[in-house]
Amino acid sequence: MSAERKVIQEQMRRVLLKDYLVQESARAGFGGLEITRTPMGTRVTLVCERPGILIGHRGELIKRLTQDIHERFQLDNPQIEVQEERQPSLNAQLMSEKLASTLERGWHFRRAGHSTVRRIMEAGARGCQVILSGKLTGERHRTERFKAGTIKYCGEAVHLWIDKGFYQARLKPGVIGVNVWIMRPSAKLPDEIVVKGVESRPKVPVIDLPPVEEGPVPVEPVVAPEVP
DSSP states (O other): OOOHHHHHHHHHHHHHHHHHHHHHTTTTTTEEEEEETTTEEEEEEESSHHHHHHGGGGHHHHHHHHHHHHHOOOSSSSEEEEEEEEOGGOOOHHHHHHHHHHHTOOOOOHHHHHHHHHHHTTOSSEEEEEEEEEEESSOOOEEEEEEEEEEOSSSSSHHHEEEEEEEEEEOOOOEEEEEEEEOOTOOOOTTOOTTTSSTOHHHHHHHOOOOOOOOOOOOOOOOOOOOO
């Protein structure tokens, strides 16, 4: 088997595994997934809002989930680690799922979009963007954007500081795609420059001069030139 085919199969397996874990951990609040190959096997790190629901009583649910992953996706000795999301309002995947659930409960898309943006910005994000695409108000497809703060679309800042999440809201008219972009509070943009060493420079001493007495300004007499 060629190297290209192996890479494609591995990426397909990761995508299918993510879709499966999103469905299984929907009640726990799926917030992200990281797959790492180790000498001992494959470590799968799940980020959830409520990890207790996914682990179960005495770890029974997590053991069954590990067995299902081993049988379905043929992973070598899978080990699932569940982490709790401390700041759910700054997790793009969690906010996209909550926004989709809000739309499915009947909220108007403008109200739901503005409410999500406000909640993210109040949590301390430097910027956020919510994109809703689908049959929002009629039979024709349309796209609506809700934005606040600073958002980068290209460059290194996108890979370092932008967190992206996607989910689907299933309504009667059709499926609405929900995209959420969040710029983390710790983001450092390239145009933000801090000059170092300014405080360490010696200060110029200030000399107190005696006050100048105010008075009439002397005017020199004007002498007319002599006429020959």
